[in-house]
Every structure is written in C-alpha cells, then in structure tokens.
Amino acid sequence: MTFGGQGPHPTWQPNGGQPPPPHPYMPPPYVPPPYRPPATSLWQRFREDEWPPLREVMRRIPLPGCVWVAILFCVWPALFLFICYPLARSARKKARRVFPANAHRRIQDPDVMRVQKFRAWIALAASFAILVAYGTEADWSEVQDQALFRLAVTPWLLLLTAPVVIAVLFRLAPAHARAGMRARVRPAVRLALRYFGAFTAVPILFAGVMFLSQALPDGALSTLLSFALLLPVLWVLFFVAFASSTVVRGAFNTAEIHAALPALLTGVLVWELAAINLATAGMPPGPPLLQICAVIGGPASVSAVARWEVVRLRRRYGVTLR
Incomplete structure (x- = not known):
C-alpha cells in the first residue's frame, strides 16, 4: 500500500539517517595495487634504442x-x-x-635472423680457435687492425656495390614494376647522403678544431676552449659509429626497393671484403688446408645463408627476382 506516490519500502535510514555500520566479519573492499612495469636489467636498457x-x-x-x-x-x-x-x-x-635498427628488412623472418646469428657466432668461435691454436702476437694485433679497417671500408664498399646490384635487379624486374622500384630508390639515396655527409664531416671538423687550437695562445683557457670545440666532433664521431652498424646491415634501407636486396648485397659484399682482407693481411695462421677453409668458409657460409633467405622469400612470401 502506497501513500503520496511513495513505494512500499521506507526511504528513511535508522540511526539519524546514517547508513548501517558494516558487519564486523565483512572483509574490506579489494583495492588493486598500482601497476608497476616489470624491472629490466641494465644490460637490457643498453640494448634499447x-x-x-x-x-x-x-x-x-x-x-x-x-x-x-x-x-x-x-x-x-x-x-x-x-x-x-x-x-x-x-x-x-x-x-x-x-637509421632505425629494425628497418633493415621489409619482411621480418625470425628464423632467418636466428640462423644469421648462429652463423655469426660459429664464425667468431672458429676464428678465435684458430688464433688461439696458431696465432702469434702479431696476428692478434692484426685482427684488431682488420676490424677497424672493415668498419671504415665497408660503408664505402657498400656505396659502390649497391648501385650495381640494384641495376641488375632493375634489369631482372618486369617493366610494370620498375616505376615503383625507382620511386623507392630516392629514400635510400637520401639516407646514404646523410650518412656519408656525417662520415666526411668528422675529419673536416677535426682539422678545423686543430687549426683553431694552434691559432689560440698557450694557456689553460685555450686548452679548455680546445676541449670544448672537440665535443661536437666527438658527438658526430659517436653518431657515425652507432649508425654504421645499422647502415651496413640494412644497406641504407634498400629493402624498401626490393625485399631480397639486403640478402643479395650481403652475398656480394662478403666476397669483396674477403678479397680485400686477403690482399692486405694475407692468409690466416695455421696449416695450408686450414688457411684455405678459413678464407673460403666464411664468405661461402654467408652466401649460403643469403641464398637460403632468397629462396625462403620466394616460397613463403612470394618475393621473386624476375
């Protein structure tokens, strides 16, 4: 029975209008803890961008x-x-x-990356074992010199090799696909110009700083000023060093031109570097048969992995050279 439009249940509260006290055995309401991202180690932070x-x-x-x-x-x-x-x-x-680190492949295949890393570690272990077994002190110092030499020569060798391989791909590609490939060449050219502009800026800036340092009078102030002028040169040097690893692996992001182009460039570039190392440093230490295997085994294994990658691109992703 209702009066004045009210419902059958009273709307007033006992205890002077206050809500009833909670039951003594009622558990408190659940409050979720604040979200905390998983802790990462210092080594993982250094591997990030x-x-x-x-x-x-x-x-x-x-x-x-x-x-x-x-x-x-x-x-x-x-x-x-x-x-x-x-x-x-x-x-x-x-x-x-x-130069993004993950942009060197248009098609990211985890199996291909895993095989490439495994081959690299096997080659590094084999080279280390040969040096430990047959190397001398001169061989160890020569390995360090060759590593720096490769770091300096590889980008320039890539600049000379990439146009030849791209021209061969244009020749193999059908006529209707060449227009799209030609449009994707321009970003790779701009990326190459940025890298080599920074690469050539390092010796020019260093020579300018040395010239200004000689023009300044001797004293503590001139030393501090010379050190301050060296900081921009050092920044550009760091920029080139960190960009070189991505540039060499990605070949100036040429995967946008053709998905198989990085694998083809790697297969050609590794033989060129092997020939340059053989001409400048000679044969590695060890018996003659081991020397021949060390000279040919590295480039041959890289070429085999590159060919397997091209075949895998054709079979699984429909990427053809013609």
Whole structure:
C-alpha cells in the first residue's frame, strides 16, 4: 500500500539517517595495487634504442657515493667518461632515429635472423680457435687492425656495390614494376647522403678544431676552449659509429626497393671484403688446408645463408627476382 506516490519500502535510514555500520566479519573492499612495469636489467636498457641516463647508471652500479666522488676527482679518465657518456647517449638516440635498427628488412623472418646469428657466432668461435691454436702476437694485433679497417671500408664498399646490384635487379624486374622500384630508390639515396655527409664531416671538423687550437695562445683557457670545440666532433664521431652498424646491415634501407636486396648485397659484399682482407693481411695462421677453409668458409657460409633467405622469400612470401 502506497501513500503520496511513495513505494512500499521506507526511504528513511535508522540511526539519524546514517547508513548501517558494516558487519564486523565483512572483509574490506579489494583495492588493486598500482601497476608497476616489470624491472629490466641494465644490460637490457643498453640494448634499447635509448640508453638510460647517467644518473640511473650510477644508481644501478652498487658503489657508495664516496667511491664515485673519489673516482670522479682522482681518476681523470673517469671524468672524461662522465663527459663522453651523455654525448654518446645523445648521438645514439639520434642515430637510431635517423637509421632505425629494425628497418633493415621489409619482411621480418625470425628464423632467418636466428640462423644469421648462429652463423655469426660459429664464425667468431672458429676464428678465435684458430688464433688461439696458431696465432702469434702479431696476428692478434692484426685482427684488431682488420676490424677497424672493415668498419671504415665497408660503408664505402657498400656505396659502390649497391648501385650495381640494384641495376641488375632493375634489369631482372618486369617493366610494370620498375616505376615503383625507382620511386623507392630516392629514400635510400637520401639516407646514404646523410650518412656519408656525417662520415666526411668528422675529419673536416677535426682539422678545423686543430687549426683553431694552434691559432689560440698557450694557456689553460685555450686548452679548455680546445676541449670544448672537440665535443661536437666527438658527438658526430659517436653518431657515425652507432649508425654504421645499422647502415651496413640494412644497406641504407634498400629493402624498401626490393625485399631480397639486403640478402643479395650481403652475398656480394662478403666476397669483396674477403678479397680485400686477403690482399692486405694475407692468409690466416695455421696449416695450408686450414688457411684455405678459413678464407673460403666464411664468405661461402654467408652466401649460403643469403641464398637460403632468397629462396625462403620466394616460397613463403612470394618475393621473386624476375
């Protein structure tokens, strides 16, 4: 029975209008904890596109503050490191933005990447075993020189090899596909011009800094000024060093022109580097049969993996050369 439009249940509350107290055995309401992202190690942070800040690196390394102060003020290479790390972090961030690390393959195949890494580790282990068994002190120093030589020569060799391989691909491609491939050549050319512009800027900037340093009068102020002028040169050098790994693997992002182009360039480039190493450094140490296997085995294995990648692209993804 209702009166004045009210429902059958009273709307007033006992205890002076207050809600009833909770039951003493009623559990409290569940409040979910705040979301916390999973903790990553310092090594994982260094593998990302952006390195952690210097403050976070110092906090992750288990050293008390007094030890950091002693390192900072008593060991001058540490002071140089504290200055170079922010420059390297900034240059690496810019290099990864201009030359993305994951853009060297249009089709990302995890099996191909796994086989390439396995082949690289096997080749590194074989080279190390040959040096340990038959190498001398001169051979170890020569390996270091050859590594720096490859780092300096490979981008220029790639610049000369890529147009030849691209021209062969244009010749093999049908006429209706050449217009689209020609339009995708321009971004790769712009990327190559950016890299080689930065590459050639390093010696030019360094020569300019040396010329200005000689023109300044001797003194502490001129030394500090010369060091300050070297910082931009150091930043460009870091930028080129971090960009070189992506440029060599991605071949200036030529996968946008043709998905099989990085594999073809790798197969050609590895034989050119083997011939240059043989002409400049000679045969590796060891017995004659082992020397021949070491010279031919590395390029042959790389070419085999590149051919397998091209066949896999044709069978699984429909990428053909013609």
